[in-house]
Amino acid sequence: MVELIYGSARASNIEYAIRDVVVPAIELEKQGHEIIRLNIGDPLAFEGLKTPKNMVDAYTEALKMQRNGYGPSYGIPELRKTIAKSEKEKGWNCSEDDVYITHGVTEALQVIFAAFLEKGDKVLAPGPHYPPYLAYPQMFGASTIEYRLNSDEGWKIDINDIKSKMDEKVKLLVLINPNNPTGNVASEEQVSELIEIASNYPKCTIISDEIYDGLDFSDSFKSTASISPKSPVITLNGVSKVFFAPGWRIGYMAWHDPKNQLSHVRDGVERLLRSRLCASSPAQFGYLAGIQGSKESLKENYSRILRRLDYSMKRISDINGIECHRPGGAFYLFVKITNSIYSNDDKKFVLDLLHKKHVLVVHGSGFSPEFGKGHFRMVCLPSIEVLKEAFNRIDEFLNS
Ligand SMILES: Cc1ncc(COP(=O)(O)O)c(C=O)c1O
Structure with a gap:
């Protein structure tokens, strides 16, 4: 045959x-x-x-209490509120409406790429980077261009390389901080320089993947949104690394849009989130306990x-x-x-x-x-x- x-x-x-x-x-x-x-x-x-015991207990308790139904598409309100508070503590004015719970950062990325990218658009991402940043954009007819992390300087961001690769087609400028796979933690000065470049391109949004932020041994991590007065930043984080529960598949995106430039694309994101129903309800209770409880x-x-x-x-x-x-x-x-x-x-x-x-x-x-x-x-x-x-x-x- x-x-x-x-x-x-x-x-x-x-x-x-x-x-x-x-x-x-x-x-x-x-x-x-x-x-x-x-x-x-x-x-x-x-x-x-x-995974911390208090988180496992809260997850188990949610199962026992039959909190097994579909939840709200953007996440359970208490978790959104608690995440907004923790982002606020990192230095920017995050409200619970800015937070959307997803099945991990990976689902957030799929939704963001689907909502932002048109044929011919570009994503400018660090090289090297976590592989989905290269794999997914091409599914929407876009492409990923890499900016250089300089191996001779401990994988520091090559700011001039970003400058040379920016143009009107770059819709998303990605920062992974701390970085996977290099472990580099960008200094506040470097993050500011990256923000400054993005601010010259009104259609460019910064994706700041901060999924390893609690694993900063250099004590130099700074939230990107907290130092971006003009440019929009979408912060990504979740339960997988810092809270030691990757199999729960829970993460979030938090939108910092100081000049209200993203309302159209945000509407698209919300539509996509509603159409995929919701993230796991009991796992969200487990995450909530992790953020609120003892560390x-x-x-x-x-x-x-x-x-x-x-x-x-x-x-x-x-x-x-x-x-x-x-x-x-x-x-x-x-x-x-x-x-x-x-x-x-x-x-x-x-x-x-x-x-x-x-x-x-x-x-x-x-x-x-x-x-x-x-x-x-x-x-x-x-x-x-x-x-x-x-x-x-x-x-x-x-x-x-
Ligand atoms: C930089 C980065 N972002 C996102 C992820 C995946 O996150 P999640 O488990 O929340 O989908 C990983 C996993 O290794 C990662 O290294």
Whole structure:
């Protein structure tokens, strides 16, 4: 029988490096090999990192109380109000009507791209970046252009590169702060410079993805909306990273539109949100408890991650063939491959390391073909014991 080939090019172009590398790893696991997985930014996959008990209790309680119905499309009012208060504490005038609850930041991105982008539009995003910023805009006939994060300066934003790439077609200028995959935390001065550039383009909105804001070990994070007097900023955040509950799939977008430029596009966003009904109701109660309750167990998680980061940095500095800037935040290491065999082929590095030593990391070019190549990303989330074994294997792979 002749197989009919049909379906959209939109979907067949989608790539997600972080999970794509899992395919060969699963093959090896089927053959009985144990793989040390350092590919995915899910803290829950690692020892000692847990969703806080008060959040789990609130989620469970919501289930028991039969709060299992459809909720309001923009989110339950108490959660919207509480998030608005926490954004206000970060320094800008956020009201509960500015907050929309979504199934994670990822759903917020899909809605934003659908509402903002027309054929031929551009999204200007950092290179390297979290992959959906490249994958989704093309589904709407738009394209993503990358601005450079400078690897020689700890992945600092190259402001001149942004300037040179801005034009009237750039509808969204993206800042990921702290950044995935580099861990760079932008200084207030850099964020202001980026805002200043955007303010010269009336049709440009800033997307500020702040999903790692509570994991800022450099103490230099500043909310973008809080220092943008004119330009519109949509802040993205959620429960996945800072609150250690990525499987709940809850996040939000908070709209800062000081000159009321976005009412038309906001109407489109609201229509899209209504048409997809609502985000998970019981999970929203869990998130609410997290924001309102004690932060003790979160602090324990942060200290554990910091110890693991310190250990990882020490080990990397002792291994010939790799080097890494210390990240200011998040929980990733974006490691430069200096080994001469692999420095020009990060994908081969990842596949050879996987097949020979059973350690799974992600090729840097999966986060940016141009600015991520020659690197790999790993998480520093596992216990020190697991990290020790992983680094021993990486060292053997490169040096024996
Ligand atoms: C920068 C960034 N934004 C968003 C997400 C996904 O967020 P969510 O789980 O809320 O969809 C990730 C996940 O790794 C990320 O790194």
